[in-house]
Amino acid sequence: MTKLSEIVLNGLALGSVYALIALGFVVIFKASGVMNFAHASLLLLGGYVIAQLHDELGFAGALLVGVVVTAAGAGLIEMLFIRGLGKVELHVLTILTIGIDILLTTELVRRIGSDKLSLGDPWGAKSVEVFGANVAQARIAAIVVAVVLITLFFMAFRYTAWGLSMRAASEDREAAALMGVRMKRVQLVAWCVAGALAAVAAVFLTASPTPGLDRTTGFVALKAFPAAVLGGMDSALGALIGAMMIGLTEALAAGYQSDLDALGGGASGIAPYVVMILILLWRPTGLLGSKELSRV
Amino acid sequence: MKPRKGTRAAAAVIAILALSATACSTKEKDKDPAPNGSGNAGQLKTGAGVSDTEIKVGELSDLSGPFAPLGKSVTNAEALYYEQLNAAGGVCNRQVKVEVKDHGYDPQKAGTAYTELSGKVVGISQLVGSAIVTQLKDQIEKDGILTLPQAWPSTLLGKKVIQVTATTYDVEIINGISYLAKNVGLVSGDKVGHIFSDDEFGANSNAGAKYAAQQAGFSLVEQKIKPTDADMTAAISAMKSAGVKAIIVSASPRQVGPIMGGTETAGFKVPVLAHSVGFHPQLLALVGAPMEARLYVASPVPSINTDMPLLTKLVADYKAKYPDQPIDQGVLSGYTTAAMFGEALKAACKAGDLTPAGVMAAHRAQTSLDLGYGAKLDFSSPDKPPTYQTYILRVDKTVPSGLKTVEQAFESPGARTYTLPKPS
Amino acid sequence: MSEPEPKPGAALRPAAPGPAKSSVLNLRVAAAVIAVVVMALMPYYLTDFWLLTGLFAMAAALGAIGLNILSGTTGQLSLGHAFFLAVGAYGYMYFSGDSGRSGTHDISGLGLPPFIALILAVLLAGAVGGLFSPISGRLRGMYLGIATLALVFIGEHVMINAHSVTGGYNGRAAEPMEFFGFTLADEDPYLEVAGVEFAKYERLWYLALALLVIGIIVARNLLRGRPGRALGAVRDSEIAAAVMGVPVARFRSMAFVVSSMYAGLAGVILALVFGRMIPEYFGLALSIDYLAMIVIGGLGSVGGAVAGAVFVTVLPQLFAHYAASLPLVVESGGDGVGPTEAARYLYGAAIVLVLLFSPGGLAGLVRRVRTPRTTPRTPARSRSAHSKEPQGAAS
Amino acid sequence: MARAEHQPPQGNEPAPAEHPGGAHPRLRQAGGALVVDGLHVAYGRSVQALRGVSITVPPSGIVTVLGSNGAGKSTLLRAISGTLFLHHGAVEGGTITYNGQNLRGRDAAAAVRAGIVQVPEGRRVFAGLSVAENLQAGLLGTGDRRSARAKQARERVLELFPVLAERETQHAGLLSGGEQQMLAIGRALMAGPKLLLLDEPSLGLAPMMVGRIAQVIREIAEQGTAVLLVEQNAAVALGLAETAYVLDVGEVRLTGPAAELARTDEVRRLYLGDHDESGHAGTPAEGTPHETPAAATSAPRATLRRWRG
Structure with missing residues (x-):
């Protein structure tokens, strides 16, 4: 039982981090209609900035700067590359973000080199006991922070002018424009929000008991893709549910690996993708994704 | 106007072709630079890569991919060795010149980079990445140039041209487990965990762990992880609930770090045994305390900070030449590998045959090479590692490499009774 | 090189596009033939590295x-192309290889003649x-x-675990291609043409070139014909296509x-060139x-795909090869x-610049240079990034 | 009535300064609020959608623009509301001013701030949002969602459309077509526009509902909001408007007081005679001739062919 509760808690913590990333995917997708592959490098950027500054500014200061820098970086990508393109094929925008990701990742990896950087988070290796299970404080913090941020996010989405603009625009861009919604500003804010969430996710991805930030940290963003997709790419709630499913699936597949020997071992890495494919076969636009309206 | 344009283009193409025909007609010479160049200096036979003044040695490293940290240390250390060798007069009155190619752990780039070395070097004194070695080994064998890989799975054994430079992973883990059994008090019937990465390194190590566990009567709890995983909590939970008395880790520092941290967090403070390739001094800043308390490192070489003449001199020289670079075990590994190659060159010079085949023959004729760090190396059998010995290192925050030697080279009884995987 | 003034007689030429078109066509064929000839001569000049x-x-x-047929022409984005390359490579190795041991594992194979194995792969x-069509047919x-x-x-996981087919992490060796006793390898038989030794890469060059030419011709015919x-x-629009009687799903x-x-x-081809493939690739x-x-x-263009392939493959090699002589670039x-x-x-x-400034890619660039501004690039080819936006330009 | 000459596509040249055709300055009232002058619009590089269109909408009252499918009616509205770019269109010549303020080349947000709000064709309510949220969305361009003015606007809208008050928490997508049209108009009114642009409000509605909507439009105009109504249903439009323009293939072909226009042979033949017009059975607006010989429409005119644009 301890094992199960440990695994479930860790799965939820993992899911919380994925949720922060997946929400970023969804917000950007709603605003700009693109699956942002540059998210991996934005995450790395946030982590890198925090790692560089935490000695000087302390963790909180570094976190703040990291969040702001990453948000600004995401906003800059929107302004420089995405906004100007206007209407192009979906692939083209997607591949463009891959190009941006390659550029940014190359530079960050060159700077990080072989280093494993600590982000100076205050939790260290300390643990707490929950339901008889030992769980790292950082993991609990991940769940708490994610719950707070995601609640804030949903409230903003529901009640602020920006949230209403986002939802209106993703329903019908032109009608939203006719209401006087400043689309450029809404999109810019969306990218910035996504960037900020990615920077926070970077903290929990690298906090103990994980090994600190290194050049491959950004890859984790790839696992949030299935989360965003299986929930439905234009549904924030779907992203949240998807992220939790992926986190739990992964943790359970790893924790009960010995019972899954038939799959060849090490199946936890691909479990998210298998779950995603199964769900997409059942619902081609994810759990809560809206059906595409086809127009001739 | 269209046809005109076309004809002009065609004419231009033909002109370029004609130009290139004159420019590139040297291809045949390029391929085989000095076939059987007979003795200029006495009766010395020379071949590819060797001129009257120069001996060219190739290195295929990873300087931009996932193994860049290792690649960089090894490349620097090899450069240091050859610099010292040249300062001492070189080999056969020739200066050794190193040509380094970066493959970034990309098999395609490695393939083309190799073609730039083959036929132009007398041998390859560094080849990083077991996947890359595997990819190239058929070709290397065909070209017959001595190659020293920076990877130690026993699956690389069995080819005369490829010299695994030290104890293989499986033998290393057999030695390590025997040390652990003796020193942390494991008894028959205990459960021992093995977390290993889902790649050749992990699989090879797992073969050794299985054997050692069976010999000692331990039951082995296995947990496979992806080489890219960073979250070890689930694996640790599995180990903890199985109640293992010790954990063996065959993975990279990316995973050894979280395993140390995670077990500490989970209050699951069992001894951990890792390979030297799974340790990196930077982990000390992140999980120093648990590593100091519980980590054992099985290594084919002693800690570079051991008090030995060779090693103290190496550390000093390296510090002088690369003041900004970290001193890790890769430095020692690179330096000793280069030294093995240097010894082969010297032996070949003595035998009067500096062709690639001659270098290989001279290398394989050495049965008891002592490079000055303890282990005696026997290169005579392609099917066996040059040594079956292992050092045990533990964490010591006071030295640059972060490791100190706690057990000098030893060979456990199981090391030789274990059947190495039958090479292909 | 001055552009010729229209000659007086030019006006007398029939305005019908027939002859002009065919002369352009002839020209294209001529250019293609020259390109093939140039490519065929390459093994005489290139070193192994460039080969x-x-x-x-x-x-x-x-x-x-x-991939261009899939993503460029049909608009189905695929990030899984590597998987299908792997299926071809390991399929060939399995069909042509013999059963036996590789590394620590047994591997199996059918031992078929390599040429048959190629077709089967x-x-x-x-x-x-x-088999992927249940998914590709449903998802957009x-x-x-x-x-x-x-x-x-998932493919990588399967490849690593399916030891007997793929050889696991170590991969397995690929049988060299063979036609009636003539092997595309270094030896067997030894071959020298005009003083140049024809070894593995030279021989494979012609196989690859022939397959590429066939591949280009097939793709062009496919895309220019009804299927294209x-x-x-x-x-452009599935519903419109369906209305026009195109069986969309098929x-x-x-x-x-x-x-x-x-x-x-x-x-x-990669398996033949490498001689051994590992799943990590x-x-x-x-x-x-x-x-x-x-x-x-350039999306949707066969020539563009070839040009893009050359660009992406050759660029890193150029850098690695000439690193020493490039400014601003230090050696590895x-x-x-x-x-x-x-x-x-x-x-x-x-990637970024091409998409920002020439969304048609290199092919679009060439097209623009060739026909400067005479035919406006209508927005018909670009589709809305937002499926919900209206597609029509005016009511 | 003057008839515009067909003009060749203008390409990238600036529009000619003088009026290319029949829009008569004499119709322009002093202090006219919205002035569109010599407007040229193109989609892509080759597709000319508007060629020198000039219209004027006074500060109050209803102006209608008639025209068949593809005549350029929606394009005209898009140019005014600043949403052309969403359709790859661009203004290539001419001016758009409102109260003397330039609107050409400005975005939709600028138009809303200037007091011009458009109700798009096909209603386009935010189907996934509730009715209340849809109305809230109407305030997004004004910058204040909580002020007394916003509250007032809301009360006015709910007064105008009591049915919306009953459905406040429902998703807009679940409303009937007529209710959606009311919501779309109500949403636009939330911003308190001085000029309301209506794009085919009668399209696809039951005859009963068309009458209701017409009534509402008249009420809105009576409350002091100017209305520019674009319609295919000429019977409805001419019954509502004081002034009418007829667009054909991107040019203003006819213009004049609505009642006068409704009596011209050409309009009767082309726009009022078709018995299939959905609005035909609808509004019995006075002054609108009902019986037009069907024979007159039997031969479709070349100028009314569906024009791609």
């Missing part, structure tokens, strides 16, 4: 043509692409893109099958490379921007 690079480029070109890749846009991403990861128009219609899965067959062929990065190729080359291992990083920067920048 190998060229072989990779040719294999990549075939793979890129396939291509068919197998196509069949696997067809990014959903399909991410689903194909899963193929790469149907596929284009499917991309064409979508057909595009997947054809694309996978091209990828499979590219995989076989077929990762996400390879898929992204192929996407970059078709974007840089030094501090600063190494050749690998420089190539990555240029590669990333090329």
Whole structure:
């Protein structure tokens, strides 16, 4: 039982981090209609900035700067590359973000080199006991922070002018424009929000008991893709549910690996993708994704 | 106007072709630079890569991919060795010149980079990445140039041209487990965990762990992880609930770090045994305390900070030449590998045959090479590692490499009774 | 080189497009023949390094043509192209290889003649692409893109675990291609033509070149004929295509099958060139490379795919080869921007710049230079990034 | 009535300064609020959608623009509301001013701030949002969602459309077509526009509902909001408007007081005679001739062919 509760808690913590990333995917997708592959490098950027500054500014200061820098970086990508393109094929925008990701990742990896950087988070290796299970404080913090941020996010989405603009625009861009919604500003804010969430996710991805930030940290963003997709790419709630499913699936597949020997071992890495494919076969636009309206 | 344009283009193409025909007609010479160049200096036979003044040695490293940290240390250390060798007069009155190619752990780039070395070097004194070695080994064998890989799975054994430079992973883990059994008090019937990465390194190590566990009567709890995983909590939970008395880790520092941290967090403070390739001094800043308390490192070489003449001199020289670079075990590994190659060159010079085949023959004729760090190396059998010995290192925050030697080279009884995987 | 003034007689020429068109066509054929001849002469001049690079480029070109049919022409985004390359490569090894041991594992194989194995491997890749149709038929846009991403990861897992077919991490050796006793390897028999030794790479060069020419011709005919128009219609609007009587689902899965067959062929060539394939090669990065190729080359254009493949394959090699003589680039291992990083920067920048300034890729650039501004580029080819936006320009 | 000459596509040249055709300055009232003058619009490089269109909408009252499918009616509205770019269109010549303020080349947000709000064709309510949220969305361009003015606007809208008050928490997608049209108009009114642009409000509605909507439009105009109504249903439009323009293939072909226009042979033949017009059975607006010989429409005119644009 301890094992199960440990695994479930860790799965939820993992899911919380994925949720922060997946929400970023969804917000950007709603605003700009693109699956942002540059998210991996934005995450790395946030982590890198925090790692560089935490000695000087302390963790909180570094976190703040990291969040702001990453948000600004995401906003800059929107302004420089995405906004100007206007209407192009979906692939083209997607591949463009891959190009941006390659550029940014190359530079960050060159700077990080072989280093494993600590982000100076205050939790260290300390643990707490929950339901008889030992769980790292950082993991609990991940769940708490994610719950707070995601609640804030949903409230903003529901009640602020920006949230209403986002939802209106993703329903019908032109009608939203006719209401006087400043689309450029809404999109810019969306990218910035996504960037900020990615920077926070970077903290929990690298906090103990994980090994600190290194050049491959950004890859984790790839696992949030299935989360965003299986929930439905234009549904924030779907992203949240998807992220939790992926986190739990992964943790359970790893924790009960010995019972899954038939799959060849090490199946936890691909479990998210298998779950995603199964769900997409059942619902081609994810759990809560809206059906595409086809127009001739 | 269209046809005109076309004809002009065609004419231009033909002109370029004609130009290139004159420019590139040297291809045949390029391929085989000095076939059987007979003795200029006495009766010395020379071949590819060797001129009257120069001996060219190739290195295929990873300087931009996932193994860049290792690649960089090894490349620097090899450069240091050859610099010292040249300062001492070189080999056969020739200066050794190193040509380094970066493959970034990309098999395609490695393939083309190799073609730039083959036929132009007398041998390859560094080849990083077991996947890359595997990819190239058929070709290397065909070209017959001595190659020293920076990877130690026993699956690389069995080819005369490829010299695994030290104890293989499986033998290393057999030695390590025997040390652990003796020193942390494991008894028959205990459960021992093995977390290993889902790649050749992990699989090879797992073969050794299985054997050692069976010999000692331990039951082995296995947990496979992806080489890219960073979250070890689930694996640790599995180990903890199985109640293992010790954990063996065959993975990279990316995973050894979280395993140390995670077990500490989970209050699951069992001894951990890792390979030297799974340790990196930077982990000390992140999980120093648990590593100091519980980590054992099985290594084919002693800690570079051991008090030995060779090693103290190496550390000093390296510090002088690369003041900004970290001193890790890769430095020692690179330096000793280069030294093995240097010894082969010297032996070949003595035998009067500096062709690639001659270098290989001279290398394989050495049965008891002592490079000055303890282990005696026997290169005579392609099917066996040059040594079956292992050092045990533990964490010591006071030295640059972060490791100190706690057990000098030893060979456990199981090391030789274990059947190495039958090479292909 | 001055442009000729229209001669007085020019006006007398019939205005009918017939003769002019055929002369352009003849010209194109002539240019193509010259290109093939030039390529055929290359083994006499290139060193192994460039031969190998060229072989990779040719294999990549075939793979890129396939992806272009899928993503460029039909509009189905695929991040799983690497997987289909792997199916081709391992399919070939399995069909042509013998059973035996490799490393620590037993491997099995059918020991078929290599040429038969090549054909079977291509068919197998196509069949696997067809098996994917329950998914490719149901999913659209990014959903399909991410689903194909899963193929790469799941495929890698299967490859590593299916020891007896793939040889596990170590991969397995590929049998050299053989035609009636003539082996495409270094020896057997030894061959020298005009003083140049024809070894493995030289021999494979001609095989790859022949397959590439066939691949280009097939793709062109396919795209210019009825299927091509149907596929284009499917991309532009599925409903409109369906109204026009195009069996949308069938064409979508057909595009997947054809694309996978091209990828499979590219995989076989790579296996022959490498001589041994390891599963790690077929990762996400390879898929992204192929996407970059078709974007840089120009979506939907066969020539563009080839150009993009050459660009993406040759660029890093150029950097690695000439690192020493390039300004701003330090040699590998030094501090600063190494050749690998420089190539990555240029590669990333090329993707971004091409998309920003020439969304038609290299092919679009060439088209623009050739026909400056006479035919306006109508927005008909570009589709809304937002499916919910109205498609019509005016009420 | 003057008839515009067909003009060749203007390409990238600036529009000619003088009026290319029949829009008569004499119709322009002093202090006219919205002035569109010599407007040229193109989609892509080759597709000319508007060629020198000039219209004027006074500060109050209803102006209608008639025209068949593809005549350029929606394009005209898009140019005014600043949403052309969403359709790859661009203004290539001419001016658009409102109260003397330039609107050409400005975005939709600028138009809303200037007091011009458009109700798009096909209603386009935010189907996934509730009715209340849809109305809230109407305030997004004004910058204040909580002020007394916003509250007032809301009360006015709910007064105008009591049915919306009953459905406040429902998703807009679940409303009937007529209710959606009311919501779309109500949403636009939330911003308190001085000029309301209506794009085919009668399209696809039951005859009963068309009458209701017409009534509402008249009420809105009576409350002091100017209305520019674009319609295919000429019977409805001419019954409502004081002034009418007829667009054909991107040019203003006819213009004049609505009642006068409704009596011209050409309009009767082309726009009022078709018995299939959905609005035909609808509004019995006075002054609108009902019986037009069907024979007159039997031969479709070349100028009324569906024009791609």
